[in-house]
Amino acid sequence: MKLVRLRAPGGLDRLELVEEDPPRPGPGDVLVRIRACSLNMRDDFAVQGKTPLGDGRVPLSDGAGEVIAVGGDVDALRPGDSVVSVFYPWWLDGDMTPATRRDIPGENFDGFASEYVCMPAHAFTKAPAGHSHLEAAALTCTGVTAWRGLVVRGKVKPGDTVLVLGTGSVSLFALQFAKAAGARVIATSSDEEKLERLASLGADATINYKAVPDWGREARELTDGRGVDHVIEVGGPATLAQSLVACRTGGHIALIGVLTGFAADVSIPAVFSNQIRISGISIGSRADQEDMIRAIEVNGLKPVIDRRFPLRDIAAAFTHYGARKHFGKVCLEL
Known part of the structure; x- marks a missing residue:
């Protein structure tokens, strides 16, 4: 599989496209073929070296794709489901706590700039019906943030x-x-x-x-x-x-x-x-994301997409994002 690793201390010239073997799901995990990712300001901080990361971290917090395989004890998702990542995989519902705000994809562990990812099933929700993977990938960070700020709070x-x-x-x-x-x-x-x-x-x-x-x-x-x-x-x-x-x-x-x-x-x-x-407001919980997705489906809402880039052009995508002239999400297609 193809994936991008960010070499310390960061910088666009430190983004490396590499080939590795796909992971395998264990109990409670799902293997997802990532089809699209979207860029956020915190991702930009990370790849530019403003947020120190471990050497070789796979960046990006937002990803969407389809489930390829599931491990034991996974009932909510099955192969073929279209899914979108959750920003805080351990913040399932209720108020944020220090325990539930840990482990952000692309920061504390490898993120979604990868053709395949293997994570706990609760790190994903089903994507909105009728949305492309590209549209679903736009929802995780900024969509849930707007939802929590305006609707929940x-x-x-x-x-x-x-x-x-x-x-x-x-x-x-x-x-x-x-x-x-x-x-x-x-x-x-x-x-x-x-x-x-x-x-x-x-x-x-x-x-x-x-x-x-x-x-x-x-x-x-x-x-x-x-x-x-x-x-x-x-x-x-x-x-x-x-x-x-x-x-x-x-x-x-x-x-x-x-x-x-x-x-x-x-x-x-x-x-x-x-x-x-x-x-x-710091994004939102998995339950917030599920509520938002139901509202998106009922109202037929579609995220605004500015421009898409292939994974190999991730540095160009961040250059475009950093110019601050975009209108809507800047995305990657894998």
Whole structure:
């Protein structure tokens, strides 16, 4: 089988395409022929050497394919099933704990940049019916993140207003989930072409945050001064203050991303005096993923795919991803 190993200390020139024998499933395991993977920011950090990994680690946390064989004591999956990986294989349900957040594919153990993988059956769920492997591979990290932030923790409901920042995959998924829930969506970008694409996906109003630096106030004005019910906050330090301005009294901010850094000055009175609820979101559980997949099937939602690359061009895929000009998921086909 073909697979990619990342040699320490990392860097795109340290991604090696190699040939190895396929693994064999033991008790509780499934052998999956991976057909597609998708790239995420944490994968980019890993391959660039910003997240130290062991020498020879197989990267990528998101993969999809079909079950080839199962070990003993596996009942939920069978050969031929289309499956998609789970980001936290040991976080099955409920709240995250230190024990359940361990062992992330592509970081603590080998990930999905490989034609075959053998993992415990609970490291996968069934893929949405009617989705290609490429579409299913887009769901694991960013799809579940948007779902948990907006639906599980945010409890979005019909008539709510959701503010999504930028055109990253989390924001695009959140836009789709919000519209499926009957909510109104305000979306931001600095690119007029991308703003048009956001509108075509269902955004009810858009704001160019470069043209309107006080975009938080603009979002509030678009709700007749009430403020938005939910913010999908992916920017971090440079955007959080505006997100607080945009939020209604008692509103919810799903704090997800760190695109602009890791530390922010936050107006504490703005949080408590307006009773803003801020939820830190780190992907979600296996149960969250299964709930999301049912909702995707019922609503006929499809992830936005930007571009696909063959496995041998993984370095080019990360170069494209790192340019930050994509709209939707950057994927690999195996």
